[in-house]
Amino acid sequence: MSFPDTAPFGRRRFLAASAGAALAATALPGCAASVDDDTNSGGGDKTLTILSGQNEMDAKTIKAAEAALGVKVRLIESDPTKLNAMLAAKNPPDLVRAQGATETPFYAARGVMADLDPYFAKSEVLKVSDLDPVNDVWRFDGEKQGTGPRYGMTKDYSQDSMFWYRTDMFEAAKLDLPSDTDPLSCDEWLDLGKRLVKRRLGKVKVYGLNIQALGSVFLPMMGMTASAGGRVFAEDLASVDFSSPEALKALQWYMEYARADIGPNVVNPNPDGWDWPTYQAGRMAMAGDGYWFGGSIGAEAKVAAVSRFAPAPQLGSTRVSPCFSASGYWIPKDAKNKDLAWKFFEWYFGGQPATDRASSGWGIPTLKSLRPKMPQSTAFQKQAFQVQEQELAHFSVLTCSPYALTTSLDAVINKVLPGAIKSGTSAGKVADQLNSGMNELLAKGKAALQ
Incomplete structure (x- = not known):
């Protein structure tokens, strides 16, 4: 059985790749396919380029960011093909929206993410002692997720098996x-x-x-x-x-x-x-x-x-x-405006936007100091809050592989399982097929990094 050619790039190939390479189909899960719909909005003299979705980085948020930071925000609709092209040209966006839980090892291993530890060490707004443990999904030491340099931050999160x-x-x-x-x-x-x-x-x-x-x-x-x-x-x-x-x-x-x-x-x-x-x-x-x-x-x-x-x-x-998403942002190593991008971090993750998100009920805040802002005014909100508070004790980081994105591994599942479900194939045989397809992808990814 043949499997989809979605093996991840190595460091050299990743940076030299054309925009149409195989990774483009799976680099940023859930992103839109269009690469032509850039949105520019007026602001100050400096420009902050953000790769994100318009449903999250909407006009209201962009306007607030421009006012708070005194910059012009250029929004590029999230698209893996465009991201790959910008990384290959060493002209990446200043900020990239991503899923910290599943994508950090992949991009960190390819050397395209900026180490943010020096910024966190100096920040008066985003203190490491105040970071919720979910932010550890943005850490990768080359072998294990949850330790090592900190490459990004989560905007809010959930424990996704609840x-x-x-x-x-x-x-x-x-x-x-x-x-x-x-x-x-x-x-x-x-x-x-x-x-x-x-x-x-x-x-x-x-x-x-x-x-x-x-x-x-x-x-x-x-x-x-x-x-x-x-x-x-x-x-x-x-x-x-x-x-x-x-x-x-x-x-x-x-x-x-x-x-x-x-x-x-x-x-x-x-x-x-x-x-x-x-x-x-x-x-x-x-x-x-x-x-x-x-x-x-x-x-x-x-x-x-x-x-x-x-x-x-x-x-x-x-x-x-566990948390399987932890959506947030990272700063590319080759970004031209890393200091400005960090100012966005402090505003977005530690300023009014973070307070507004915490009180909305749309996720758990990623600063421990904001957790009391979670809504508890109605009976529905109180029950959800109490259950969530008890569940936090069981949060854990499940390490993903740096050799293939989970979207690539899901592509193997989506190829194997439908026929197996319909035909009554045994789980043992399905396991063998999944092992074969996924391990082929992982082996290619590991070889590409060496």
Whole structure:
């Protein structure tokens, strides 16, 4: 079986690559495909170039940044092809929006990220002692994520294996509500999903649950494997092993979930594209989304009245509750305005924007001093806050490999699993296929860095 040619670049190849190279399809997960829609906005004499999405770096935010920093902000819509071209030309943006949890090892290993430790050491706004532990996903020492130089910072985050559920659907099915403190086992979670799903004429009318809210299958399985006491990546991060007892158990669980067709999966994805429209319309009983999802729920009083938050289900006895995103920004090593980019860091991560985000319910603030700003005025907000506070004790960093982006590994899953799900292929054979495809990518990535 052949697999998608999405192997990552080595340091030299990465910097010399053309914009159309294979990495472009997977470098920045979830980014738009267009590379032509640059947005320029008026401001001061200096220009700060930011690669980000307009949904996050909107006109209001740009205007506020220009006023606060006395600069002109040039927004480039997030696009991996354009980023690669700019890095290759040694003319990168001043700031790059990325997923710290999954992308830091990849870019750090290629030497394109600026070490921000000297900036943090001098800052009166962003003090290392005030940083939430999630910011450690932006650290990489060449072998392990979570230690070493600090390359970026998270704007806000969630523990992405937690889930929201609708009490009205549980009550209609005469099911007990999940505990606020004790996590369900993954098997209990799956059983609830099977009981809560509703079908009409053989098609799903109401999903029982969704476990792949971030669009990835690899990441939830990595988390499940960790909770079972194992790991998907080898110690040197150069290979995966889905044949290990713990990883195979996670794979078997996902295949049962997909074959039961009780939620969005690799065979039948959610046509809505993401959970909120589905959940809001009463067509999803349990949504595997982190705390951030409460920002949408809290804005709809009727939905909030029947919604509650729950701890991350566990596949085994090693309780973990990781973050799979940690969206934020990094500064390229070759950026022309690193000092100005750092001023943006201090304003965006430690100034009014950070305070506004903390009080919005759209994520956990990444400065510990801002945590009291999290909304707690309604019964819905209080329940979510209390559950989230208890869950923080179980946060952990799950190291990703520097040799391939998780989007590349998910591409292998998306090639192998649909046919295997439909044909009834055993989990053992699927594990062998995943190992073959992913390890080929990882080997190419490792060779390219040597």
